[in-house]
Amino acid sequence: MAPALLRIEAIEVAYQRSIVALHRVSLDVGAGEIHALLGANGAGKSTTLKAVSNLLPAQRGQVTAGRIDFDGHDVGRMSTADLVRLGLVQVLEGRHCFRSLTLEENLLTGALGRSARRGEAAEDLARVYEIFPRLKAKRRVLAGLSSGGEQQMTAIGRALMSRPRLLVLDEPSMGLAPLVVRDIFEQLRRLNREQGLSILVAEQNSTVALQYADRATVLDAGIAVLGGNAQALRQRADIQSFYFGEGVAGNDPVAQALA
Template sequence: MTAPLLRIEAVEAAYQSSIVALHGVSLDVRPGEIHALLGANGTGKSTTLKAVSNLLPAERGQVTAGRIVFDGHDTGRTSPADLLRLGLVQVLEGRHCFRSLTVEENLLTGALGRDARRSEIAGDLARVYAIFPKLKDRCGTLAGLSSGGEQQMTAIGRALMSRPRLLVLDEPSMGLAPLVVRDIFEQLRRLNREEGLSILVAEQNSTVALQYADRATVLDAGVAVLGGDAQTLRQRADIQAFYFGEGVASSALVDEVAVASPHEGA
């Protein structure tokens, strides 16, 4: 089987050298798949994604054990800027935009991290507008004056301008109307199916994430407690109770859903 594009191996992480956030988390993302990272607020999803992009040091955090490998590169030994050039591009939680720049200016900043001709950038911009037509209509609007959905589309569009091979998304549905969420996920799935874009998405909204993902991993208190095929997880009525931390999963659930391992899919 094809080697994973991203492999997280028994990773532990802490903030300020004392607040442990991850306990031996392992998962992999295969080329051309959508992998959902599920869990309630505070379970370690954002920490995992920041560890993937080597962004923890900026928040006084660090990976204290294990390793993360993206396409053969140890992310802990690779700068965030170099990871972006290699094709690992993250959209942080919170719809981060340059509020004083227009929507189009925000999109263009996504091409600054790579060497590209003006014609290539123009083509990428046209592609983003084809994916999110609303952005073309609002291209001259200040990002800070656009709606929450438009800001999220801008943040994702800016990431696409970097030509990612692995797009890492942190809570893209947060605070958005259901129709907007559906539109964003439909476009992400189309990019995945038609262009082979690999996606790792962290979500509290398990219903949406499992609808579009190929596989999923569930975090609870910084531990990867369940993992496997998204359709299998989606069909379990009792996954919701476990997912929201209302109790320990039944032995039947553990038996039927493969526990995530560092060698899954190898």
Template sequence: MTTPLLRIEAVEAAYQRSIAALHGVSLEVRAGEIHALLGANGAGKSTTLKAVSNLLPAERGQVTAGRIVFDGHDTGRTSPADLVRLGLVQVLEGRHCFRTLTVEENLLTGALGRSARRSEAAEDLAKVYAIFPKLKGRRKTLAGLCSGGEQQMTAIGRALMSRPRLLVLDEPSMGLAPLVVRDIFEQLRRLNREEGLSILVAEQNSTVALQYADRATVLDAGVAVLSGDAEALRQRADIQSFYFGEGVAAGARSNR
């Protein structure tokens, strides 16, 4: 087995030094795979992703035990900006865009973090427009005036401008129409298959996530209760129970 691109080892995390959010979470993301992180609202998905990108301190949170390693680098000892330069790039939940900048200006900010030359930025911009053609027609429009789907594409496109090796996505389907969600996931899978882009995606929409993922981990109340090949997990009747948070985690733990 090759060394995983990302390794989360028995991580515990808390907010304000007292509110426990993660309890010994472990998972691995292999180079060239799509790994889905599933669970109901409040299961700990966003906390896990912020821990991966070392963004918890910005929200008065911290990893209290365990460690996270990206390509040999301890993420807890690496600044978020340096992680981006190393190729770990996150798209936060909520379609974060600079609303008063145009779509194209938003995209170009993604190239700033890696100090891209103008020719490289132009090349990457053309690539993003090829992936999301709708953005090309809206490139001069203020992001705040775009639809939710266009804003999500802009946020993902901006991340792609950073030339990630591991793209970390938090709830990319939230609030979007099914056809838009399918289009976004189809493009992400194409990048994964054709360019080897590794992806860690947190999703409540387990049906969509398991359709496109290679492997998946299910969180419940901050605990990783299931993990395995996505195809095998799709066959499990209890996945929807985890998804809807119906409290079947105890039985799953006893069957691990």
């Protein structure tokens, strides 16, 4: 296994100093690995990712025990902006875009966090358009008038403009058509395989996540209850029936599209 780029060690998280959301959760993401964080709504996936990016204080949350290290740096002692400059970049749930800006203008904002020069930003923009050619065709369209899939591609592309070493994604498939989901995950895997981009992705849809991940961790009620090789976890019937309450994969339109 590759050395850990991100290491989460027995963290506990509480909101408003009283509502405990995570209980001694541990996991690591190796350099060049795709690690899926699975679980139902309310399992603690988003809380874990916000802890990784040090975004909890904005919601009156805090890590009350344990430690998170990114490339040897204590995340708890760093600002979110500093983490972005180090290469830890998160795409939040909900396809957050500046609705009054064009898709291209949204993408260019991703270069601001690392103070990119104009030539560097142009180079990165061309790379994003090569990954998501649909964005190039729609680059002059206002984000507020674009489709959900285009907004998600824009949010990911904006993160890529920051030149991440670890890309943290929260529910990238939510509300999107199966073929759009497949295209996004195919491109993420391509970036992982060709450029060594490490990815931590939280997903409620285990069928999609386990199709592309190397390893996975399952959360249930704020506790890490299962983890290991993604291919092995795909063979477990309880991944669908017990932890997620979903039907069999054969009835899942995303699973059918991936087949």
